[in-house]
Amino acid sequence: MGRLARVYAAVAVVVAAVAVAVVVVKRRGKGPKWGKVRAIFTDVERKCATPVARLRQVADAMAVEMHAGLASDGGSKLKMLLSYVDNLPTGDEKGLFYALDLGGTNFRVLRVLLGGKEGRVIKQEYEEVSIPPHLMLGGSHELFDFIAAALSRFVATEGDEFRIPEGKQRELGFTFSFPVKQLSIASGILIKWTKGFCIEETVGEDVVAELTKAMERQGLNMRVTALVNDTIGTLAGGRYEDSDVLVAVILGTGTNAAYVERANAIPKWHGLLPKSGDMVINMEWGNFKSSLLPLTEYDEALDFESLNPGEQIYEKLMSGMYLGEIVRRILLRMAQESSLFGEVVPQKLEIPFILSICDIVAQRGARLAAAGIYGILKKLGRDTVTSPKQRTVIAMDGGLYEHYSIFSECVNNTLRNLLGEEIAGTVVIKLANDGSGIGAALLAASHSQYLEG
Incomplete structure (x- = not known):
C-alpha cells in the first residue's frame, strides 16, 4: 500500500x-x-x-496578488508563471502521443491514440516505474538514462494499432513536477530538486535537453513537444472533456492552481501575442x-x-x-x-x-x-x-x-x-483524475510539430 x-x-x-x-x-x-x-x-x-x-x-x-504577479517577476508571492501553453486541447487532435509523468519516486509512461471529434481517446496504455533510491542522489546522466531506457522499453511494446506513419517522429508530453523556470513550451531550467531528489549537476540545466540527450543515447527517436506541471496537465485533461474548463486546482498532498488568462492582460509578457490570444498561468498559489x-x-x-x-x-x-x-x-x-x-x-x-x-x-x-x-x-x-x-x-x-x-x-x-x-x-x-498523465499527452497533441498552419 x-x-x-x-x-x-x-x-x-x-x-x-x-x-x-x-x-x-x-x-x-x-x-x-x-x-x-x-x-x-x-x-x-x-x-x-x-x-x-x-x-x-x-x-x-x-x-x-495575481495582478501583481502578472505585472512583473518578483512582484508578488504568487509567481504567476508563464507556461507557454497557448493551445489547449479541442477534441480535434488525432494520432499517437506519449506522456512521461515525473513527480516523485515513481514515474509513469503513457501512450494514447486520439481519433478526433468522433474517435476521441481510442486507446491508452501506461506503465509505472519505481526509481531506485541511489539514482535520486546520483548523477544527472544516470537518472535520465534510467528514465529514457524505461521509456524505450515501453515504446517497444507498441501494438500495430499504435504504429506511427512513416517519416513521423514520436511526440512526448513531459510532466515535470519540480520547480522550473519555463523558457518555452518545450524547455525549462530546473531551479531546485524537491521530494527527496538531490542531483546538483541538473540544477540550472534544461530538463528537456537532459531527457532528449538520454533518449538519443537510447536510440529513441522522440521529441518533447510540451513541458508542463501536473496542474497544467489537469487543466488540459479537463478542457479535452469540457470546453468550458477555465481553471484547474490540485488539492492533495500539496496544492496549486492554474488558469487560462488573456495574453494581453499579462504585462510581463513581452513576446508576440499567441494566435489563440490566451496563455495558461501556473499560479504556484501554495506560496x-x-x-x-x-x-x-x-x-x-x-x-x-x-x-x-x-x-x-x-x-x-x-x-x-x-x-x-x-x-x-x-x-x-x-x-x-x-x-x-x-x-x-x-x-x-x-x-x-x-x-x-x-x-x-x-x-x-x-x-x-x-x-x-x-x-x-x-x-x-x-x-x-x-x-x-x-x-x-x-x-x-x-x-x-x-x-x-x-x-x-x-x-x-x-x-x-x-x-x-x-x-x-x-x-x-x-x-479530473489523472490529469498529469493524459493531460501531458493531450498537450503534446495540441502543440504537435505536425499541426497544419
Whole structure:
C-alpha cells in the first residue's frame, strides 16, 4: 500500500477518534482536566474561524496578488508563471502521443491514440516505474538514462494499432513536477530538486535537453513537444472533456492552481501575442501569504520547524501533507496540559506527521481553498452575472479532495456561499483524475510539430 493510500485509510479512524473526544469534551467532560481541554478547543475554533466576510477579503487579496504577479517577476508571492501553453486541447487532435509523468519516486509512461471529434481517446496504455533510491542522489546522466531506457522499453511494446506513419517522429508530453523556470513550451531550467531528489549537476540545466540527450543515447527517436506541471496537465485533461474548463486546482498532498488568462492582460509578457490570444498561468498559489489568513500558534510552529520556513504558507494551511500535523500538535498540547490521554503522553503523539485530519482544521483548509478559487473567478470577471450566462468549469484533482468527503463538500458549499445562488449555478467543479498523465499527452497533441498552419 502506498504512502497516500495509508494516509487515506487512516482518515476515518482518526476523524472518528477526534469526534468522540470532541463530544466528550463538549457534553460530558467535567473537572479541571476537561476545563483545560475545552479551553484549548475553544481557542482553536476561534483562531481557525473563517467567516464569509473574512473569506471575501482573502479572495480580494488573492486577486490583488495575481495582478501583481502578472505585472512583473518578483512582484508578488504568487509567481504567476508563464507556461507557454497557448493551445489547449479541442477534441480535434488525432494520432499517437506519449506522456512521461515525473513527480516523485515513481514515474509513469503513457501512450494514447486520439481519433478526433468522433474517435476521441481510442486507446491508452501506461506503465509505472519505481526509481531506485541511489539514482535520486546520483548523477544527472544516470537518472535520465534510467528514465529514457524505461521509456524505450515501453515504446517497444507498441501494438500495430499504435504504429506511427512513416517519416513521423514520436511526440512526448513531459510532466515535470519540480520547480522550473519555463523558457518555452518545450524547455525549462530546473531551479531546485524537491521530494527527496538531490542531483546538483541538473540544477540550472534544461530538463528537456537532459531527457532528449538520454533518449538519443537510447536510440529513441522522440521529441518533447510540451513541458508542463501536473496542474497544467489537469487543466488540459479537463478542457479535452469540457470546453468550458477555465481553471484547474490540485488539492492533495500539496496544492496549486492554474488558469487560462488573456495574453494581453499579462504585462510581463513581452513576446508576440499567441494566435489563440490566451496563455495558461501556473499560479504556484501554495506560496500565497496574507495577514488575513487565520494562523494559529500551531501553524506558526509547524512553519518554523519545516524545511522551508516562511514559504508555502497557504499550502501549509490546506494540503494533505500538513493538515494532520496541525491536528497532532493540538492533541499533543491537550495531552501535555490536561492529561487528556492519561498521565503519560502517548509516544506516537510525539512523532511529527503521525496523524491525519480533524474537522476543525480540515474545514478551515477547505474554506480557504474555496476563497482562493473565488479570487481567481474575481480576477477573470466570472464572479458576476453575464448575459448570456457564462459557464465556468473548474477541473479538480488530488486525493484530499477526491477521498475526504467532508473537505470536498466544504469546498463546494463555501464557494456557493461566496458566489451567491445565481452565479453559483454557472460554476461547476469537476473531478479530473489523472490529469498529469493524459493531460501531458493531450498537450503534446495540441502543440504537435505536425499541426497544419
